Amino acid sequence: MVIKQVMVIGAGQMGSGIAQVCAAAGYDVYLHDLKKEFVERGLAGIEKNVQRLVDKGRLSVEEKAGLLERIKPSADLQNAKEVDVVIEAAVENMEVKKQLFAELDQIAPSHAILATNTSSLPITEIAAATSRPEQVIGMHFMNPVPVMKLVEIIRGLATKDEVYAAIETMAKELGKVPVEVNDFPGFISNRVLMPMINEAIFTLYEGVASKEAIDEVMKLGMNHPMGPLQLADFIGLDTCLYIMETLQEGLGEDKYRPCPLLRKYVKAGWLGKKTGRGFYEYS
Numbered sequence: 664m665v666i667k668q669v670m671v672i673g674a675g676q677m678g679s680g681i682a683q684v685c686a687a688a689g690y691d692v693y694l695h696d697l698k699k700e701f702v703e704r705g706l707a708g709i710e711k712n713v714q715r716l717v718d719k720g721r722l723s724v725e726e727k728a729g730l731l732e733r734i735k736p737s738a739d740l741q742n743a744k745e746v747d748v749v750i751e752a753a754v755e756n757m758e759v760k761k762q763l764f765a766e767l768d769q770i771a772p773s774h775a776i777l778a779t780n781t782s783s784l785p786i787t788e789i790a791a792a793t794s795r796p797e798q799v800i801g802m803h804f805m806n807p808v809p810v811m812k813l814v815e816i817i818r819g820l821a822t823k824d825e826v827y828a829a830i831e832t833m834a835k836e837l838g839k840v841p842v843e844v845n846d847f848p849g850f851i852s853n854r855v856l857m858p859m860i861n862e863a864i865f866t867l868y869e870g871v872a873s874k875e876a877i878d879e880v881m882k883l884g885m886n887h888p889m890g891p892l893q894l895a896d897f898i899g900l901d902t903c904l905y906i907m908e909t910l911q912e913g914l915g916e917d918k919y920r921p922c923p924l925l926r927k928y929v930k931a932g933w934l935g936k937k938t939g940r941g942f943y944e945y946s
């Protein structure tokens with residue numbers, strides 16, 4: 664299958680990173696969000712990232728211009744009628760994703776693959792919202808997308824081998840290392856990572872130590888690049904909460920119960936780096 668035109672849905676931190684690496688690999692990309700302003704914010708982030716690469720001498724000014732030209736803004740889902748692959752990176756909410764996939768199924772050409780960057784939600788259930796579940800697949804990038812090598816690829820119950828092969832090839836063309844994972848809540852990455860982050864939040868909640876001490880222990884003691892609370896802020900506390908809820912509901916065990924402090928922060932709108940405040944404050 665020839666993949667040329669891609670649409671990335673959601674111009675947040677993941678969607679803009681995915682659009683950047685797709686354009687860098689030579690794909691034409693629509694970066695789509697609910698509002699033009701959201702797309703413009705995503706594009707501004709990409710511009711900044713790419714300029715950093717120019718400043719470091721890793722990209723020429725011409726390459727930067729070519730990369731940015733390959734990304735077209737979209738606030739109209741009808742643009743999906745031209746695409747070969749959609750990569751959905753909207754909010755981590757099953758109803759939103761099902762609604763989007765049902766609409767995309769109506770709009771996208773019959774050959775198009777509909778991929779989701781969901782962190783934890785069942786691919787099979789998202790696929791069931793379409794009439795082409797054999798062309799729906801999980802393509803789970805890590806944050807920050809331009810830096811992190813991993814892409815988890817998850818088949819739904821009906822995903823065809825050719826679709827898996829096309830997405831695996833695409834991930835390699837993006838310079839990523841694909842790893843196949845079965846369709847279980849949280850896949851591998853968040854099944855293992857998120858309970859650690861949740862436990863770090865419980866550690867803070869129960870007064871075991873300060874947030875700085877918890878992060879310092881995990882950074883210096885375990886050689887993690889970021890402490891778990893700093894990482895939670897970086898991922899987004901809303902996303903962390905939704906993932907824990909999916910693990911708790913999908914795996915049916917109390918050990919995945921989200922910490923009440925995580926719920927409180929999300930209710931307060933303290934979503935981490937993206938809103939300027941989470942466990943830490945950001946200017």
Ligand code: CAA
Pocket residue numbers: 712715719781782804805806807808809810811852853856888889894898902
């Ligand atoms: N976008 C693009 N590039 C970025 C970036 C961003 N947001 N942030 C950092 N970089 C680049 C920098 O430009 C720098 O590039 P060079 O080495 O080529 O010069 C490189 O990354 C290192 O950056 P810094 O020196 O500024 O900072 P650092 O050494 O602390 O690294 C980090 C930053 C890569 C983010 C590192 O702290 C890290 O690996 N953190 C953990 C990230 C992680 O665990 N991600 C997975 C989250 S879970 C997930 O994604 C799944 C999910 O579903 C929730």
Ligand code: NAD
Pocket residue numbers: 672673674675676677678695696697701751752753754755756759763780781782783803804805806897898899902937
């Ligand atoms: P984000 O909050 O930064 O961005 C989400 C974007 O989606 C926003 O711009 C929002 O306006 C847009 N959006 C919401 N509903 C939409 C709709 N119906 N149509 C079009 N756009 C819509 O979130 P994010 O961190 O980029 O996460 C996006 C997805 O990627 C989630 O499913 C998340 O679980 C997953 N993910 C996140 C991370 C992470 O570290 N943050 C890592 C891997 C995967």
